[in-house]
Amino acid sequence: MAHPESPVLPQAAGPLADALAQLHKAAATLEISDGLHQLLASPRRELAVSIPLRRDDGTLALYSGFRVQHNFTRGPAKGGLRYAPSVDLDEVRALAMWMTWKCALVDVPYGGAKGGVAIDPREHSKSELERVTRRYTTEILPIIGPEVDIPAPDVGTDEQTMAWIMDTYSVARGYTVTGVVTGKPLSLGGSQGRAQATSRGVAHIALMAMASRGIDPNHATAAVQGFGKVGHGAARFLAEAGVRVRAVSDVDGAVYAHDGLDIARLAEHVDRTGSVAGFDSAEAIDPGSVLTLDVDVVVPAAVEGVLTEDNASKVQARIVVEGANGPTTEAADAILKDRDILVVPDILANAGGVVVSYFEWVQANQAYQWTEREVNDRLEERMAKAWHDVVAHSGAHGMTYRESATVLAVERVVEAHRLRGLYP
Template identity: 50%
Template sequence: MQNLGNSTVPSLLSDASKRLEQALKHVTISEDAIARLQHPKTSLSVSIPVRMDDGRLKVFSGYRVRYDDTRGAGKGGVRYHPNVSLDEVQSLAFWMTFKCALLDLPFGGAKGGITVNPKELSKAELERLSRGYIDAIADAIGVDTDILAPDVYTNATIMGWMMDQYSTIQRQLCRGVVTGKPLSLGGSNGRDTATAMGAFIVIQTMLPKFQLNPQETTVAIQGFGNAGSALAGFLAEAGYKIVAVSDSKGGIYAPQGLDIASVREHKNQSREMKAVYCQGSVCSIVEHQVISNQELLALDVDVLIPAALENQITANNADDIKAKYIFEVANGPISSDADKILGKKGIYVFPDILVNAGGVTVSYFEWVQNRSGWYWTLEEVNQRLKAKMEAEAENTWTIAKDLIIDARTAAYVNALNRLGTALDAKGTRNYFVKTDK
């Protein structure tokens, strides 16, 4: 069976596509569908000129990729980070395609980003940059075309700016073009904690299958941003022992367990909430042992949760991993080469396209609410999210057990089956070419 990797795609996208090689052995999918999934539908690179507060004109690079929209409009976040590139955005859009299919959402996969260190910009500069990005990509997005959402270093405020700018361009209110907005601008209850809540539901669904109970389970979380910190809170409330957390500046470790509520309060107080982005770090809490992000990944814990950026666990450090179970809250935190090493070590990895899908699921709920004008309570949102995440977690587990494959491969098998069915519905070689067989 032909695979999705080829020598012409960028390195990150090529690595991402390697995840499908094993899944392709367990699905019946046409060559037409494989050919179409080898390439993004649209890849847009733009220049965004921004007048800085000191009068200088600075030009930023921005991207928006719609990988596939066979099952519905493109859907994916926008990240602000110094390392954002077209290669990275294509890879993330690729993953989003399979994530939306895995959760059986009526969306395709998309992603966007701007190459910028947002912590170096004022709030006014961030607003001009965000609105300039929408000016540049407005023709490529839309309520039924491509829908934006928050991602790394973007938040509800920025989403509100983007929705407002697109509405200004279109001369009409277009709430559904952006999700993750403030509630007052058409956002959904539960969207701010959706990624964390979805991950928590998956963890609560999967760990009992290994006879693990919260009180006896140690957890380390790399990444203490919106998703990581909220997930730490949910897990602590459920009784899990969180022994280590970290952010971009470093981490803290306490074998007896951390007081997560205090850690979150400290970071919230130190981040100077008047700014758009935090300035503090969890590692500034001195009463606990200070560790690096790499040291956190190598801790001897039951559960490791990478919730930062991609490629945190690679072939270079996979042998150091001691955790028994890994739940990927970040997108692509484990490289394909590292996957093989972890598999040989007997470590169970639950993939990002399942674990962190709570965000896109509640984004879907927000889009539905925007279109219907009927808004749900937090309890209703969480009930719907719980039903969706539990169902697809159980589906993934069943496929893994039936086919005797790992959870990542099982998730891709499920997603590929749904994508293949949709792609083949448009016609295949067998349909167009008559044979006597």
């Protein structure tokens, strides 16, 4: 069958271009038709909204919000909501596509979605963020729901944000709908283990990747870019496994300790000051150097597009575990492959969050709560199964882990589409 020589949307740039390029390779490998390729490359539904905010001082501000639903073939759309100044429609499109593949790879019955508001939450009060969240929810309310599209926390949002969304949606419906979001507070139907699920999954995958390269965690070193919801927990779990986490960075700075940071004390410092900068038990370093330090494992757990053509040749780690979505550009991927650096892709490495979001959704549907041990055991089982699937496929077909993960995920979506057919 004929295949296009470039991604279906060649004008795309940034994360969307990388996402489309990954799909293009998988489509060629699977020999899917041009029409189906184009269908998979295009969101099923997307909504852009304006969000007016009356600020605490009485002035009016206006923000842009988005919700993109990439695919529904395997089930309701699922994906986070991020608040960041850089949010735009193409970024959300890319993240929604990656969510489709992530859900398929770990075999949860969801399609992919993503949402975002172009706002800096650090510059707004809690009451302002509540008003933004409730207005955004009201604007997207017609296209979300527990059987349609289920938001979750992402960069700049948290369980409180999810509580506001759930309440706004429930008030509009006239009854409480706990399953409309995941990542909620426990007292509102959240799941045990959800808050640390992505981090725990990253650590599970990192430890399996180390074992595959013959690296003993008790003699291993790591660096983590980002110390938010994902990076903080990943650093803690790796340290608990015996890994010396030498460096951590956030948007305000980076710290380094050759013999390993005291992650618990660093977390206390961040709770007090809001940043890793100024931690007195470590040396301040250039945040840009964290990805290229002399360590065994690097975990980019902040934002997309941080490993690029410019710095990939300087990476000294033997393993890169993608805690963030899309942290490695296509050009960087090629460089790391040529240098025999193992890259564990985001749709595998950071899938723990959506796995436990699925568990939370199941518990909401059952009006029943599992224990934290049950959640963590089932999470580890799902992550290990996905890891072994990718490793086996990579070995059998001579592909990188990203290529194998994407092919496996796309193949599962294609098979579901084939079985459902096209209506009308």
